[in-house]
Amino acid sequence: xxxxxxxxxxxxxxxxxxxxxxxxxxxxxxxxxxxxxxxxxxxxxxxxxxxxxxxxxxxxxxxxxxxxxxxxxxxxxxxxxxxxxxxxxxxxxxxxxxxxxxxxxxxxxxxxxxxxxxxxxxxxxxxxxxxxxxxxxxxxxxxxxxxxxxxxxxxxxxxxxxxxxxxxxxxxxxxxxxxxxxxxxxxxxxxxxxxxxxxxxxxxxxxxxxxxxxxxxxxxxxxxxxxxxxxxxxxxxxxxxxxxxxxxxxxxxxxxxxxxxxxxxxxxxxxxxxxxxxxxxxxxxxxxxxxxxxxxxxxxxxxxxxxxxxxxxxxxxxxxxxxxxxxxxxxxxxxxxxxxxxxxxxxxxxxxxxxxxxxxxxxxxxxxxxxxxxxxxxxxxxxxxxxxxxxxxxxxxxxxxxxxxxxxxxxxxxxxxxx
Amino acid sequence: xxxxxxxxxxxxxxxxxxxxxxxxxxxxxxxxxxxxxxxxxxxxxxxxxxxxxxxxxxxxxxxxxxxxxxxxxxxxxxxxxxxxxxxxxxxxxxxxxxxxxxxxxxxxxxxxxxxxxxxxxxxxxxxxxxxxxxxxxxxxxxxxxxxxxxxxxxxxxxxxxxxxxxxxxxxxxxxxxxxxxxxxxxxxxxxxxxxxxxxxxxxxxxxxxxxxxxxxxxxxxxxxxxxxxxxxxxxxxxxxxxxxxxxxxxxxxxxxxxxxxxxxxxxxxxxxxxxxxxxxxxxxxxxxxxxxxxxxxxxxxxxxxxxxxxxxxxxxxxxxxxxxxxxxxxxxxxxxxxxxxxxxxxxxxxxxxxxxxxxxxxxxxxxxxxxxxxxxxxxxxxxxxxxxxxxxxxxxxxxxxxxxxxxxxxxxxxxxxxx
Numbered sequence: 001x002x003x004x005x006x007x008x009x010x011x012x013x014x015x016x017x018x019x020x021x022x023x024x025x026x027x028x029x030x031x032x033x034x035x036x037x038x039x040x041x042x043x044x045x046x047x048x049x050x051x052x053x054x055x056x057x058x059x060x061x062x063x064x065x066x067x068x069x070x071x072x073x074x075x076x077x078x079x080x081x082x083x084x085x086x087x088x089x090x091x092x093x094x095x096x097x098x099x100x101x102x103x104x105x106x107x108x109x110x111x112x113x114x115x116x117x118x119x120x121x122x123x124x125x126x127x128x129x130x131x132x133x134x135x136x137x138x139x140x141x142x143x144x145x146x147x148x149x150x151x152x153x154x155x156x157x158x159x160x161x162x163x164x165x166x167x168x169x170x171x172x173x174x175x176x177x178x179x180x181x182x183x184x185x186x187x188x189x190x191x192x193x194x195x196x197x198x199x200x201x202x203x204x205x206x207x208x209x210x211x212x213x214x215x216x217x218x219x220x221x222x223x224x225x226x227x228x229x230x231x232x233x234x235x236x237x238x239x240x241x242x243x244x245x246x247x248x249x250x251x252x253x254x255x256x257x258x259x260x261x262x263x264x265x266x267x268x269x270x271x272x273x274x275x276x277x278x279x280x281x282x283x284x285x286x287x288x289x290x291x292x293x294x295x296x297x298x299x300x301x302x303x304x305x306x307x308x309x310x311x312x313x314x315x316x317x318x319x320x321x322x323x324x325x326x327x328x329x330x331x332x333x334x335x336x337x338x339x340x341x342x343x344x345x346x347x348x349x350x351x352x353x354x355x356x357x358x359x360x361x362x363x364x365x366x367x368x369x370x371x372x373x374x375x376x377x378x379x380x381x382x383x384x385x386x387x388x389x390x391x392x393x394x395x396x397x398x399x400x401x402x403x404x405x406x407x408x409x410x411x412x413x414x415x416x417x418x419x
Numbered sequence: 420x421x422x423x424x425x426x427x428x429x430x431x432x433x434x435x436x437x438x439x440x441x442x443x444x445x446x447x448x449x450x451x452x453x454x455x456x457x458x459x460x461x462x463x464x465x466x467x468x469x470x471x472x473x474x475x476x477x478x479x480x481x482x483x484x485x486x487x488x489x490x491x492x493x494x495x496x497x498x499x500x501x502x503x504x505x506x507x508x509x510x511x512x513x514x515x516x517x518x519x520x521x522x523x524x525x526x527x528x529x530x531x532x533x534x535x536x537x538x539x540x541x542x543x544x545x546x547x548x549x550x551x552x553x554x555x556x557x558x559x560x561x562x563x564x565x566x567x568x569x570x571x572x573x574x575x576x577x578x579x580x581x582x583x584x585x586x587x588x589x590x591x592x593x594x595x596x597x598x599x600x601x602x603x604x605x606x607x608x609x610x611x612x613x614x615x616x617x618x619x620x621x622x623x624x625x626x627x628x629x630x631x632x633x634x635x636x637x638x639x640x641x642x643x644x645x646x647x648x649x650x651x652x653x654x655x656x657x658x659x660x661x662x663x664x665x666x667x668x669x670x671x672x673x674x675x676x677x678x679x680x681x682x683x684x685x686x687x688x689x690x691x692x693x694x695x696x697x698x699x700x701x702x703x704x705x706x707x708x709x710x711x712x713x714x715x716x717x718x719x720x721x722x723x724x725x726x727x728x729x730x731x732x733x734x735x736x737x738x739x740x741x742x743x744x745x746x747x748x749x750x751x752x753x754x755x756x757x758x759x760x761x762x763x764x765x766x767x768x769x770x771x772x773x774x775x776x777x778x779x780x781x782x783x784x785x786x787x788x789x790x791x792x793x794x795x796x797x798x799x800x801x802x803x804x805x806x807x808x809x810x811x812x813x814x815x816x817x818x819x820x821x822x823x824x825x826x827x828x829x830x831x832x833x834x835x836x837x838x
């Protein structure tokens with residue numbers, strides 16, 4: 001397999017100010033074409049560290065993909081450091097220079113010397129044009145190993161990756177006749193990790209060289225199957241055998257394949273059966289609506305919702321009975337049921353979801369501790385409500401409330417629509 | 420300074436399925452107490468790789484903080500690998516065993532053998548209890564260097580970090596009399612990176628050994644000052660000099676210090692002056708409401724909102740004029756103004772925000788391309804609306820819409836309340 005490692009250069013990642021989403025994006029893309037990802041490494045903008053990590057990663061992988069440190073300011077030292085490391089000199093690249101001047105001129109900016117210096121590139125490296133910024137991508141090679149250097153700005157990096165680096169890697173895999181790696185994820189909900197492991201059985205009995213990983217999260221448990229093959233057809237066949245075993249054992253807990261989210265899975269069913277949905281959110285404050293509308297095309301089934309963060313809004317806008325709130329409180333079975341029913345009627349939708357709870361960290365009582373969340377799903381024939389008591393972390397409580405509400409909806413949709 | 424590196428173990432991170440937010444969280448926490456973060460490393464669940472990275476990172480740092488691979492299934496090999504690496508044997512820890520049995524029993528689960536095995540720990544390592552899961556934290560030492568192994572589940576890792584590892588690191592810094600690193604971030608909005616650099620002036624003239632980084636994002640530009648000192652008092656003094664220079668030059672563009680978000684900054688003003696807010700969201704589908712309600716105590720000023728994803732909802736629930744929609748369309752100055760005004764009236768709040776646009780990737784036209792977003796902020800005396808044309812990425816367009824709306828609100832609040 002073509003071994004790839006990812007080198008991220010930048011103090012802001014190292015000190016934890018910025019999450020390293022570039023590394024996971026690059027890894028995902030390379031994994032998708034069959035590469036084997038062997039390591040990620042993050043270092044600060046320090047010349048010696050860049051050289052020693054380039055050296056180490058080129059030993060353990062065929063291709064190193066580096067990002068960051070290519071900007072026009074004094075703290076960007078990647079280009080000069082790599083030029084030194086590969087024993088090269090900087091020369092002006094006229095295509096890049098012309099592009100930089102045109103780009104800045106389109107933005108109404110006069111190119112400064114420091115902008116023009118972006119067109120200085122190592123003489124022996126291959127240049128990949130950056131359509132969205134001033135720093136081009138660069139490809140170095142040494143003893144049959146490659147190092148790619150890309151800007152750290154995500155959209156610039158992604159553009160060069162998709163247009164140039166991914167095709168380059170594909171060509172390498174083809175020319176070297178490399179084996180490919182293939183992964184598949186099955187998304188499950190309703191069973192904890194250890195019980196799922198028992199249910200599926202001893203891995204060695206059905207994996208025959210493949211791998212199986214258990215990835216728990218607040219929204220359920222993901223099972224990731226991994227195999228390698230001489231080519232994608234071969235890999236697919238191996239994968240499908242393992243997948244069939246798991247479906248046979250645990251099929252009823254699987255709600256989706258690959259990176260389909262709960263809200264996407266629900267959306268697919270709603271769309272397929274021409275049903276609509278609305279939401280009434282209190283403690284999640286719009287998070288459930290945001291989750292549904294993250295999906296392009298969700299307007300076909302998601303009509304909208306009401307964020308009733310205050311009691312008054314629950315009464316005046318949603319139409320929850322003031323007496324219900326007075327008698328049982330905002331966080332109660334009675335209130336959440338009315339929320340789900342009233343929003344369904346207000347938006348004239350087939351389904352309505354209600355969420356109300358104490359997200360925390362304050363606001364709890366002995367009777368209703370922080371983390372108490374009531375969820376309800378309503379349709380024309382009735383309303384189901386359930387109470388959950390999560391933990392004390394506000395962010396996690398809100399995410400779990402959304403995940404659990406989606407699970408409730410999905411179960412109801414499967415029972416009502418499919419059965 | 421106490422040098423710390425972060426080792427993340429797990430195929431899911433390596434292949435890009437999961438973003439490595441644990442590493443940035445750990446780095447941020449360690450940076451905050453004065454540690455110097457030297458590297459992050461990510462490897463798969465491979466015994467040889469775990470050993471060689473433990474070896475390498477213990478050479479370049481004083482403390483290695485490792486996460487992942489401590490679960491109860493077959494793919495979790497960190498504990499046995501580290502036990503081997505440090506030449507130790509696994510023994511049963513009765514405190515951990517008792518805790519695991521109690522934890523599972525509280526969840527109504529009978530402890531399986533694989534769960535009980537979580538209580539097997541290397542005999543010589545120090546154990547840190549995990550209050551939220553079955554895998555305890557472990558501290559190994561070798562030749563004056565330390566390696567900490569923590570579970571990869573974020574809330575479990577964070578709990579052990581805050582309760583045990585951070586105090587341990589503080590003690591190390593104190594006992595070794597180490598220098599400390601200190602950072603401060605100033606959040607700005609309204610000026611691009613290059614213009615801000617011009618305004619602040621030549622860094623060498625005021626940094627005197629410190630560092631200044633420019634971190635642009637969709638929500639504004641962050642300026643990060645970094646210094647080192649013999650202790651925190653010394654570092655704070657150095658930092659404060661640099662900060663004062665920047666405030667003097669660019670104070671009016673700074674809206675917050677450190678990691679205060681735009682919605683928090685707006686919330687602080689609303690609360691202070693006893694004002695309230697509601698939101699009407701179309702293309703962001705609840706994202707702005709979710710942003711406001713992420714803050715505990717936001718119910719004091721955030722009354723709620725309406726997610727009017729369909730035109731019908733805009734008319735029937737929010738009360739937008741059907742004629743306005745027919746004449747100008749859902750993505751227009753007229754519609755967004757009515758959304759902001761009507762939601763303000765509906766929720767009886769001092770301020771109302773409206774968002775409507777084409778998030779993409781489909782749905783655009785020549786006149787209104789994908790990325791066209793109208794934003795409005797309304798108060799009793801009038802409504803301001805602005806059009807923006809962002810890019811083609813749905814997720815980024817939605818985030819930029821929320822960030823820009825918050826910026827508009829913040830400006831209005833500052834002008835009206837403070838001036």
